[in-house]
Amino acid sequence: MRMIPPEFIVKIDDTCIKCKRCVNECSFGALKFENDRVVADHEKCVACHRCTAFCPTYAIKVEKFPMSFKDNALWGQDILKGLWKQAESGAKILTGAGNDKPYPIFWDRMVLDACQVTNPSIDPLREPMELRTYIGKKPDKLEFWQDKKGDIKLTTVMEPQIKLETPIIFAGMSYGAVSLNVQLILAKAARELGTIMNTGEGGLPQELADYKDNIVVQCASGRFGVDLSYLNSCAAVEIKIGQGAKPGIGGHLPGEKVTEEISRTRRIPSGTDAISPAPHHDIYSIEDLRQLIYALKEATRYKKPIGVKIAAVHNVAAIASGVVRAGADILTIDGFRGGTGASPQVIRDHVGIPIELALARVDEQLRKEGIRHMASIIASGGIRQSADVLKAIALGADAVAIGTAALISMGCHLCQKCHTGLCAWGIATQKPELVKRLKVEEGVRRLVNMIKAWNLEIKEILGALGVNSIESLRGSRERLRGVDLDEVYLDVLGIKPAGR
Amino acid sequence: MKIDAKGLNYRELNERIHDAVSKGVDEIDLVNVLGQRYIGTGLDREVTLNIYGTPGSDLGAFMDGPKINVFGSGQDDIGNTMNSGSIVIHGDAGNVVGLSMRTGKIFVKGSVGYRAGIHMKAYQDQCPVMVVGGKAGDFLGEYMAGGKLILLGIFKKEKDQVAGRYIATGMHGGVIYIRGGVNKNQVGRDVAVEEVTDEEKAEIRGEIEEFCRHFGITRIDDIMASPFVRLSPKSSRPYGKLYAY
Known part of the structure; x- marks a missing residue:
């Protein structure tokens, strides 16, 4: 008896020329060549579309399995299948991947302003548009000194900053969760674009050593691959407290994914589970967090900004205040739509809050306390397009981090099977024959293109808003309006409704 | 050379240490140390630091090579994520000793607090070692992924247990030796507790001799004559069966 029906049905029509390309491409074992024809095992299909992308005659169609359940608003199909x-x-x-449940998406309920008549818009094709962003702690005040000749010099000692040419950085994705080729693409694209990628918590593969000025290294609870050369081979160090897809829990990279290369990078025996405990065992309080932040500052001789990444949870504003007061130079807030290489579904889908609300509250709280300048804010978790970037910056972010969107540029089709390690697109897998499918140069070209396109769109909107630098939009909530939002959400977001 | 730490905050003190080390000094005596954090943190040379007093937390964090001797007790997070070198504490140590250490050695003459040796790691022939002369608090060797942890229980009151609760919870690599033994209910699930044979005792004698040498303990044969138990993971995948794909 088969209780769970297949999710998809694979139909192969008679235009099939029996080239068997699809059979070779399917890493989930859903297609076989038997009795002189391609046969589908529907149960194994995950709708990754690798076969359709390679079928020369469009002979393969992946459809939803046509099985109607009796309508039931309470007991949905997904719930039955899970049970x-x-x-x-x-x-x-x-x-794997991110929360796909139909929670409201506040990005889509906020709209941006534009200039008409009274204040002229700017044409970004004619005039310079500044996307440069500096990430790091800013001073309380600037002090200057005038010498006898009348020359003025800045005497304030600036904390270390990271210079970004676009307010878009790449989110932490570990070697283990994603393939080496993904990390190489992110690093090369980051260098080309003048931005940064983040190693995630799996250590720094030696192949990335050349890109250290465009890399943020992570120090997470598992401390994988963390040593002095790691901490000093980067633009910044990030303490990972939480992740939007799985707030409050750790991570288990299953032993079968811990290959020889991953074991070398993480410094654990190969074949054993790579376990990241839920908390850092040296951090049980804000004071402890401060202690680790300054341990990292000591270890990097105060030359690098130290960031802290937290998941967006109920009391995020108060937590963020503590994190900033603990000495973090960069605060990354990851919303509940953030992606993951593997997470228990119950956590991914039911824990955490939307990044839009978290970001608005954190920015407001830090401003209220007069400490907003002490740390840059990076918003992440469900940033899908350039419009989301602009809205996030208008809500108060200094920059955004993208993970899933970057992977989509490389070919990810969001089948959400990252946790199986069988990714047909060579992204979330360690199998050499699958990793090879992701061509590094091609991936770099596609990712760089996507960000360049976003940059163009961002400049277009800045022009329409009549500002010539991204800094002028930061925290400018007056340029946002809410559509179809009630008073409470408008209040939390700190924006007016459209029409006012 | 000698540095008087009296009245210095940790940043000033560590700046002086880093300065001296970068100038090639290979042994520094630090006197009047009183709670300054991060001593030896981030040092990557084989320098010897002799600390007189009580160093603060994160002693030797992320360090790679130094030999630190503390003639006193230490605070929390000693040897945090250290890569190599050695730390010898002539008194007691606080919580979270040797968190995630990758190689190198830690010897504590007295007792350690909670969460000692959590998530120690190993890779090929790189194997961290920790030897504790007294007793240990709860969560000893939790999530241990590699390395060797030896708990001797020689400096403790007769009635005291050698270790607390939840020993080796989530352990998936490495080995813990406890002199005298523990109750099964103190130990995490999926951890095997076995008597140590004389042959295996001979294998850990080297580390225990080194411990005794540091602290001038001469009764090593007495120590070795007691029964020892070995704690090791039943599986390198303790959580493998928790998930449905």
Whole structure:
């Protein structure tokens, strides 16, 4: 008896020329060549579309399995299938990518302003538009000294800053969760674009050593691959406290993904689970966090900004205030739509809050306390397009981090099977034959193109807003309006409704 | 050379240490140390630091090579994520000793607090070692992924247990030796507790001799004559069965 119906049905029509390309491309084992024809095992299909992308005759169609459940607003199909899976396995349901549940998306309920008549807009094709962003702690005040000749010099000692040519950086994705080729693409694209990538918590593969000025290294609870050369081979160090896709829990990279190369990078025996405990065992309070921030500052001789990444949770504003007061130079807030290489579904889909609300509250709280300049804010977790970047910056972010969007530029089709390690696109896998499918140069070209396109769109909107630098939009909530939002959400977001 | 730490805050003190080390000084006596954090943190040379007094937390964090001797007790997070070198504490140590250490050695003459040896790692022949002469608090060797942790229980009151609760919870690599033994209910699930044979005792004698040498302890045969238990993970994948794909 088969309790769980397949999710998809694979139809192969008679235009098939039996080239078997699809059979070779399917890493999930859903296609076989038997009795002189391609046969599908529908249950194994995940709708990654690798086969359709390579079928020369468009002979393959992946459709939703046509099985109607009796309508039930309470007991949806997903819930039934989850229960059956648990009844069979007795285990937590693991999943990949980000929260896909129909929670409201506040980006889509905010609209941007534009100039008309009274204040002229700017044509970004004719006039310079500044996207440069500096990330790091800013001084309380600037002090100058005038010498006898009348020359004025800045005497304030500036904390270390990272110079970005675009307010878009790449989110932490570890070697282990993603393939080496993904990290190489991110590093090369970051260098070309003048931005930064983040190693995630899996250590720094030696192949990335050349790109250190465009890399943020992570110090997470597992401390994988963390040593002095790692801490000094980077533009900044980030303490990872939490991740939007799985706030409050750690991570388990299953032993079968811990290959020889990953074991070398993480400094653990190969084949053992790479376990990141839920908390850092040296951080049980804000004071402890301060201690680690300054341990990292000592270890890097105060030459690098130290960031802290937290998941967006209920009391995020108060937590953020503590993190900034603890000495973080960069605060990354990851919303509940953020992606993951693997997370229990119950956590991914039900824990945390939307980044839009978290960001607005954090920015407001830090301003209220007069400490907003002490740290740059990076917003992440569900940034899908240039419009989201602009709205995030208008809500108060200094920059945004993108993970899923960057992977999509490389070919990810969001089948959400990252946790299986079978990614047909060579992204979330360590199998050499699959990793090879992701061509580094091609990936760099596509990712750089996507960000360049976003940059153009951002400049277009800045021009329409009548400002000539991204800094002028930061925290400028007057340029946002809410559509279809009630008073409470407008209040939390700190914006007016459209029409006012 | 000698540095008087009296009245210096940690940043001033560490700046002086880093300065001296970068000028090639290979042994520094630090006197009047009183709670300054991060001593030896981020040092990457084989320098010897002799500390007189009580250093603050994160002693030797992220360090790669130094030999630190503390003639007194230490505070929390000693040897945090250290890569190599050695730390010898002639008194007691606080919580979270040797968190995530990758190689190198830590010897504590007295007792350690909670969460000692958590998530120690190993890679090929790089294997960290920690030897504790007294007793240990709860969560000893939690999430241990590699390395060797030896708990001797020689400096403790007769009635005291050698270690607290939740020993080796989530352990998936490495080995813990405890002199005298523990109750099964103190130890995490999925951890095997076995008597140590005489042959295996001979294998850890080297580390225990080194411990005794540091602290001038001569009764090593007495120590070795006691029964030891070995704690090791039953599986390198303790959480492998928790998930449905």
